[in-house]
Amino acid sequence: MTYRKQIVALTGAAGVLFGASTALAQGTTTVACNDTTVLPNPVFMAGSSAFEPILSQLAVQIAAKQGVSIIYDPISSCLGVSAVSPPLDNPIPQPLSGTAHYYTVDPTDSTKTVTNSCNLSGNTMASVGISDVAFFSCQGVAKPDNIGEWDGPVQSMLIIVPKANYTTTAISAEQAAAIWGCGSKSGVPNFNNESAIQQRSATSGTQILIARNIGVPESAFKGNPNGSSSAMVTSLLAVPDPQTAIGFVAADFYATRRSTISAVAFRGIGQTKAYYADSDATSTDLKNVRDGHYMIQGPLHFFSPLIAADGGAPAPAPIAKLVLDWITGAVPIDPANPYNYVNTVAVGGDVPQCAMKVKIDKDGGLFSPYHPPVSCTCAFEAAKLVKSATGTCTTHCKSDADCVAVPGTRCQTGYCE
Numbered sequence: 001m002t003y004r005k006q007i008v009a010l011t012g013a014a015g016v017l018f019g020a021s022t023a024l025a026q027g028t029t030t031v032a033c034n035d036t037t038v039l040p041n042p043v044f045m046a047g048s049s050a051f052e053p054i055l056s057q058l059a060v061q062i063a064a065k066q067g068v069s070i071i072y073d074p075i076s077s078c079l080g081v082s083a084v085s086p087p088l089d090n091p092i093p094q095p096l097s098g099t100a101h102y103y104t105v106d107p108t109d110s111t112k113t114v115t116n117s118c119n120l121s122g123n124t125m126a127s128v129g130i131s132d133v134a135f136f137s138c139q140g141v142a143k144p145d146n147i148g149e150w151d152g153p154v155q156s157m158l159i160i161v162p163k164a165n166y167t168t169t170a171i172s173a174e175q176a177a178a179i180w181g182c183g184s185k186s187g188v189p190n191f192n193n194e195s196a197i198q199q200r201s202a203t204s205g206t207q208i209l210i211a212r213n214i215g216v217p218e219s220a221f222k223g224n225p226n227g228s229s230s231a232m233v234t235s236l237l238a239v240p241d242p243q244t245a246i247g248f249v250a251a252d253f254y255a256t257r258r259s260t261i262s263a264v265a266f267r268g269i270g271q272t273k274a275y276y277a278d279s280d281a282t283s284t285d286l287k288n289v290r291d292g293h294y295m296i297q298g299p300l301h302f303f304s305p306l307i308a309a310d311g312g313a314p315a316p317a318p319i320a321k322l323v324l325d326w327i328t329g330a331v332p333i334d335p336a337n338p339y340n341y342v343n344t345v346a347v348g349g350d351v352p353q354c355a356m357k358v359k360i361d362k363d364g365g366l367f368s369p370y371h372p373p374v375s376c377t378c379a380f381e382a383a384k385l386v387k388s389a390t391g392t393c394t395t396h397c398k399s400d401a402d403c404v405a406v407p408g409t410r411c412q413t414g415y416c417e
Contacts (some may be wrong), residue, residue: 004351006309016396027112032099039069043323046073046079046096047130048205049228050155050250054348055130056103056113058327061344063103065334068323071118073100074228077131078138084129084303085147087139096124124210127318127320129303132157132205132250135226137212137363148316152300152328156251156277156289157209158263159296160233161241169281170274177214179246183222191246197223198232198238198247208246212364213268213296218340233261255349268295272360285386286351290377292358292367299353299360302328329354340415342376346383354413355380378415393417 031038045055052074059070075083075185086093099117106112132155135143143149157174162166166316168190178186183194191197200207202219211218226232229249237260239245254263262281265274275293278285288294302324306314315321325331329345329352332338345352354376358367378393395406395416403409403416410416 017134030117033071033120042071043319044071044124044126046075046083046126047129048077048132049074050206050253051130054072054252054306054387057344059103060113061333066410069093071100072101077133077204078203080129081131083126084305096120096126127317133208133363137208146306148304148306150302150324150328153345153352154297154299155350156208156297158251158254158265159248160261162237162245163260163262173214173269177216180221181216193244194222198236199223200226206250210294214371252349254329255392259332285384290357298363299369339374339379344382346380374412375417376413377415378417
């Protein structure tokens with residue numbers, strides 16, 4: 001596996017997309033993924049299909065402001081992990097194959113991105129793998145020392161039904177276990193037709209997080225398999241009787257599909273009440289994710305091979321490290337707009353780490369209180385148009401000096417909080 005050692009001169013690009021929706025239009029252009037006249041300074045990535053809507057937004061911003069092209073193969077979380085760290089039973093690194101995606105601004109609607117296809121050369125290795133779940137959940141072993149890991153925004157996984165189903169509004173972990181663990185023998189009213197029950201695959205991070213929270217192994221799920229989040233929704237909506245159809249997607253994928261599907265409230269193991277990811281069925285504030293009431297959640301995981309550096313600690317390839325900093329929010333994509341990352345992630349349906357009040361110890365694990373070094377709760381709620389309590393999240397600031405009039409606060413991500 002070879003990696004570019006230096007970043008070539010970064011070229012600018014027109015068409016920035018800040019604060020836009022995460023709807024993806026589908027492009028038809030097909031080019032070679034390694035054609036640097038079209039895709040300068042390429043960084044090849046692979047993994048979660050659920051994260052692609054937000055990644056497309058970040059990719060367009062990165063291309064516009066930093067001149068780096070993100071090329072993504074949404075092959076599933078665990079296959080993305082394998083793309084950068086082959087499993088023990090197949091230790092030879094495998095190149096990406098077939099086609100991948102790159103992203104541009106939709107010329108007819110600047111609030112959207114276009115997903116374009118490009119042809120992979122057949123010897124292209126991924127430098128970043130993106131997974132909805134931890135390394136151990138994918139490969140059953142600890143992450144090797146030659147692979148670096150970065151946490152990204154927090155995703156929540158939602159159990160969904162067609163919009164036409166007005167009767168199913170909540171589900172318990174035990175009911176979900178019966179549906180996906182027993183299929184036609186579930187005993188759960190309406191949900192006993194295996195062709196109407198939708199699943200992904202054992203390599204899907206969405207399925208793994210659902211599995212960890214209902215106690216059914218991801219490889220034992222019953223129902224109709226789907227190769228992507230898009231295929232899941234298509235299959236769900238094609239079921240003749242919508243009262244019998246059920247599936248699951250990530251909240252960032254759900255964000256732009258609320259008109260056709262509905263998320264149901266989930267009562268986790270040990271809970272006495274079912275919670276939506278949001279405050280209620282119609283909100284978009286992800287409040288119950290942020291405070292830990294909604295249990296099917298976890299951070300995105302970004303993985304990259306570490307290479308020996310001259311006189312220093314092993315690190316990712318330089319251009320990959322830059323992209324990792326941008327897509328985790330560690331470094332602003334646009335220094336002139338340092339808080340746009342929070343807005344992009346919030347509008348896209350995930351929660352940046354700086355807006356969380358809890359952390360989870362492992363996939364399907366326990367929550368503990370979390371206080372981010374710099375909070376972005378107010379910026380997150382502003383992006384989500386959440387009406388905050390009187391006297392909070394109302395004072396904008398550039399430094400702590402601007403917060404003197406608001407006792408007990410300091411300037412954090414543009415607000416006194």
